[in-house]
Amino acid sequence: MALKQLPVxxxxxxxxxxxxxxxxWAEEAANLMKALADPTRLTMVAALWKAKSPIxxxxxxxxxxxxxxxxxxxxxxxxxxGLVDSEKDSxxxxxxxxxxxxxxxxxxxxxxxx
Amino acid sequence: MALKQLPVxxxxxxxxxxxxxxxxWAEEAANLMKALADPTRLTMVAALWKAKSPIxxxxxxxxxxxxxxxxxxxxxxxxxxGLVDSEKDSxxxxxxxxxxxxxxxxxxxxxxxx
DNA sequence: ACAAGGCATCGACGATTGTCGATGGGTTGT
DNA sequence: ACAACCCATCGACAATCGTCGATGCCTTGT
Numbered sequence: 001m002a003l004k005q006l007p008v009x010x011x012x013x014x015x016x017x018x019x020x021x022x023x024x025w026a027e028e029a030a031n032l033m034k035a036l037a038d039p040t041r042l043t044m045v046a047a048l049w050k051a052k053s054p055i056x057x058x059x060x061x062x063x064x065x066x067x068x069x070x071x072x073x074x075x076x077x078x079x080x081x082g083l084v085d086s087e088k089d090s091x092x093x094x095x096x097x098x099x100x101x102x103x104x105x106x107x108x109x110x111x112x113x114x
Numbered sequence: 115m116a117l118k119q120l121p122v123x124x125x126x127x128x129x130x131x132x133x134x135x136x137x138x139w140a141e142e143a144a145n146l147m148k149a150l151a152d153p154t155r156l157t158m159v160a161a162l163w164k165a166k167s168p169i170x171x172x173x174x175x176x177x178x179x180x181x182x183x184x185x186x187x188x189x190x191x192x193x194x195x196g197l198v199d200s201e202k203d204s205x206x207x208x209x210x211x212x213x214x215x216x217x218x219x220x221x222x223x224x225x226x227x228x
Numbered sequence: 229a230c231a232a233g234g235c236a237t238c239g240a241c242g243a244t245t246g247t248c249g250a251t252g253g254g255t256t257g258t
Numbered sequence: 259a260c261a262a263c264c265c266a267t268c269g270a271c272a273a274t275c276g277t278c279g280a281t282g283c284c285t286t287g288t
Contacts, residue, residue, distance in 0.1 A: 012205070012256075012257085013262090013263070015172050015176045016173055018161050018165065018169065019161050019164035019165045021156075021160045021161050021164075023157075025160075026156045026160070027153050029150075029153075029156050030151055030156050033148075033152075033156070034147075036144070036151075037144055038275090042143050042147070043135045043137075046133075050133035050135075051133045055130070056234080056235090057234070057235060058234060059132055061234090063132045066277075066278095067277070067278055068234080069278070070277055070278070071235095073276080073277085076236080088235095088284095090234090091233065091235080091284075092234065093234075104225070107225050108225050108226060111218070111222050112222060152245090154246090171264070171265060172265085180246095181249080182266095183248070183249075183265090183266080183268095186265060186266060186267085187246080187247085187266090190267095204254095205255050205263065205264045206264065206265085
């Protein structure tokens with residue numbers, strides 16, 4: 001006799017084909033997300049986004065209630081992620097968003113912040 | 115005699131005013147970023163984004179090279195972040211992107227994935 | 229020469245995360 | 259009744275993360 005039809009289309013144990021997702025993209029996008037996955041770093045990025053002039057570490061240290069080393073550490077992470085740029089001027093180190101951000105990254109930040 | 119003018123506008127030890135960044139926004143946005151800050155979860159979200167029909171855990175378990183418990187764990191995180199929805203159908207649990215995602219979140223995902 | 233300030237780096241610490249195997253509950257076919 | 263399958267949850271473990279204080283290097287003002 002014929003097998004009884006299941007109420008769903010797919011047989012038990014069979015799995016449908018997933019939409020292809022590029023592994024490289026996932027890796028890269030996850031790195032960007034990780035860089036942004038912290039309130040302090042997000043605040044920094046948003047501040048740099050809004051103030052189109054560079055900001056030094058001492059500015060953030062004064063505003064955010066964290067130690068200078070922590071602030072510096074977070075900024076280093078943003079720099080390592082390719083989001084910010086730094087420039088020394090006498091005793092200060094000024095940070096700004098990189099002017100050569102990938103357009104997609106810039107759009108994403110705009111969507112996130114604005 | 116008058117103090118010598120520094121070559122920069124700001125006096126030593128003084129800090130400029132940072133653009134205001136909402137603390138609540140930073141918290142919330144960071145939570146969203148954390149949910150997306152993993153290649154596996156990003157792959158899942160992208161797959162759900164592209165395939166507009168629900169996908170069950172076994173689909174991901176078959177495709178991604180991770181244990182079933184890990185897949186389930188990641189999906190639970192996405193659900194906790196309010197990104198996905200689940201529905202049981204016989205032995206399967208189907209997941210899909212929440213249809214009531216905040217418009218800003220939806221735009222962000224679109225920008226990130228597409 | 230000296231003191232003071234800005235900053236990066238180091239080492240340490242508890243907290244969180246990603247992963248696994250094991251277990252158990254629920255559903256279906258035999 | 260039983261076996262097979264899907265799935266969520268638990269406990270464990272190593273790895274990473276966020277934070278701090280201490281230290282040392284530059285730069286600048288006295």
